[in-house]
Amino acid sequence: MRLITATGLTLQQAGKTVMRDVDMHIDRGEIVTLVGPNGSGKSTLIKGLIGAIKPLQGTVDTVRGLRIGYVPQSLHMDGLLPLTVRRFLCLPIRHEADAMARALSEAGVPDLAEAQMRTLSGGQFQRVMLARALLMSPDLLILDEATQGLDQPGAADFYRKIDHVRTHLNCAVLMVSHDLHVVMAASDRVLCLNGHVCCEGTPEVVQDAPEYRALFGTGAQGAFAIYRHQHDHDHHHHDEHEHDHA
Numbered sequence: 147m148r149l150i151t152a153t154g155l156t157l158q159q160a161g162k163t164v165m166r167d168v169d170m171h172i173d174r175g176e177i178v179t180l181v182g183p184n185g186s187g188k189s190t191l192i193k194g195l196i197g198a199i200k201p202l203q204g205t206v207d208t209v210r211g212l213r214i215g216y217v218p219q220s221l222h223m224d225g226l227l228p229l230t231v232r233r234f235l236c237l238p239i240r241h242e243a244d245a246m247a248r249a250l251s252e253a254g255v256p257d258l259a260e261a262q263m264r265t266l267s268g269g270q271f272q273r274v275m276l277a278r279a280l281l282m283s284p285d286l287l288i289l290d291e292a293t294q295g296l297d298q299p300g301a302a303d304f305y306r307k308i309d310h311v312r313t314h315l316n317c318a319v320l321m322v323s324h325d326l327h328v329v330m331a332a333s334d335r336v337l338c339l340n341g342h343v344c345c346e347g348t349p350e351v352v353q354d355a356p357e358y359r360a361l362f363g364t365g366a367q368g369a370f371a372i373y374r375h376q377h378d379h380d381h382h383h384h385d386e387h388e389h390d391h392a
């Protein structure tokens with residue numbers, strides 16, 4: 147089922163066009179990843195898709211009642227007042243204690259409810275943000291560089307978590323990442339951006355595309371192959387949509 151469709155989407159930041167003529171869609175159950183150099187418009191495209199930026203041209207159509215769980219690129223927690231994870235999760239909407247416990251557990255941090263937000267490590271913080279998004283029971287989970295600050299095993303672990311969440315909730319996932327090799331292998335489709343969609347397709351197709359290689363080079367083959375090898379289970383559990391997994 148198609149959740150969201152952008153057609154001819156052109157977006158500006160401060161009066162400057164930074165993303166031009168994007169056609170894209172996301173179906174239930176798939177993991178779509180945006181890659182691209184710094185400033186290539188990844189966050190801008192996400193803001194356009196969730197309606198935080200009004201398009202200069204083009205449209206975004208969503209299925210009726212689409213619930214989006216959004217994990218932003220960063221939140222500045224410095225100077226925060228004392229605030230436990232439990233209270234943070236209830237901002238701005240209150241949730242039942244067992245729903246919060248389930249979300250924290252799903253996000254891989256079952257024991258943090260009473261922890262102080264400002265004492266969390268980067269990885270713990272991202273997982274709490276994920277738990278917060280999961281409390282929305284999202285149809286579409288959007289992660290904007292959610293593994294920033296995580297080391298490679300930490301990032302790989304995070305993506306496995308996301309894969310599990312996707313299967314469990316039967317939601318779609320849209321992520322932005324710079325962890326190219328890990329994230330590409332964990333994706334069904336990749337869109338490579340540079341002010342427009344340079345190339346798109348399965349990770350293998352994008353990896354071999356001249357547009358991708360021009361932006362990122364060709365050095366990734368080894369790490370890519372290793373992770374791909376571990377990722378050999380299938381994702382056909384809930385959806386009629388077929389994925390091309392190796």
Ligand SMILES: Nc1ncnc2c1ncn2[C@@H]1O[C@H](COP(=O)(O)OP(=O)(O)OP(=O)(O)O)[C@@H](O)[C@H]1O
Nearest residue numbers: 159160164182183184185186187188189190191219
């Ligand atoms: N609030 C803003 N005001 C003015 N210009 C902005 C704003 N946000 C983004 N831009 C500009 O828009 C362009 C795209 O930025 P965007 O944040 O979408 O890129 P990105 O691909 O997400 O980058 P990164 O990988 O560094 O996070 C950049 O040139 C940036 O300077």
